[in-house]
Amino acid sequence: MVELKTPAEIARMRVAGRFVADVLTDLRDLAQVGVNLLELEAHVRDRIRVRGAQSCYWDYTPSFGRGPFRNTVCLSVNDAVLHGLPFDYALRDGDVLSMDLAIGIDGWVADSATTVVVGSADVEDLRLVRATEQALAAAIAVAVPGNRIGDISAAIAAVAREHGYPINTEFGGHGIGRTMHEDPHVSNYGRPGRGYRLRSGLVIAIEPWFARSTDRIVTDPDGWTIRSADGSRTAHSEHTVAVTPDGPRVLTRAG
Secondary structure (H helix, E strand, O other), X not given: OOOOOOXXXXXXXXXXXXXXXXXXXXXXXXXXXXXXXXXXXXXXXXXXXXXXXXXXXXXXXXXXXXXOEOOOOEEEEOOEEEOOOOOOOEOOOOOEEXXXXXXXXXXXXXXXXXXXXOOOOOHHHHHHHHHHHHHHHHHHHOOOOOOEHHHHHHHHHHHHHHHOOOOOOOOOEEEOOOOOOEEEEEOXXXXXXOOOEOOOOOEEEEOOEEEOOOOOEEEOOOOOOEEEOOOOOEEEOEEEEEOOOOOOEEOOOOO
16 A cells, blocks of 8 residues: 655655765765775664664565564675675775665654765776666656656666666665555566556655666575676665655755
């Protein structure tokens, strides 16, 4: 069931979204050569504790994972793209790091992801990262009342095709509000004019992610970390977006 949010509820989600954006900004600055992933995890835990917020990941036990998840941020390196478990790994020059964060404050949740290249950047890695950012911007632009979920999905797919990247449809965006995952599902591939009609009050997490040369994925033995099946590098961008009469409102934008 799709639950529409009131303007007051969206304002409360913006509080959580601003905090998520602030923490991701921290992580982008901290993600330097030699920094350990566990240091980034520790930083997020400390920020959440000081704010009195709640991690949406801690103890998360979905059907596709192994477990409960016992970290506060997903950190995925190079060919890993989703649900990466922070582990004892020092970042190296040229690593591609995707960071995905969902946090609740006072019962309302926001979810966002960003990808950085650590140190010296390969041109093709930068192109991949920018493609996910362009796809996210294109998807946000059509998140207006009267359009449909398929318009969002098609906007993402069009950018992927433009850059020559395959599209995986197993994992995509989702509704969000009091919990991290709500209806509707927002695929990264779709047809314009199809699917759920967008209405004011709908809040969704839009999250294009691409691998350079495959649409297939594999899961690590840890039961969580998802990688490109051919080992090609990956990138992931995400914002929580409210559909409003005045146009899309990005709740996880900094500032």
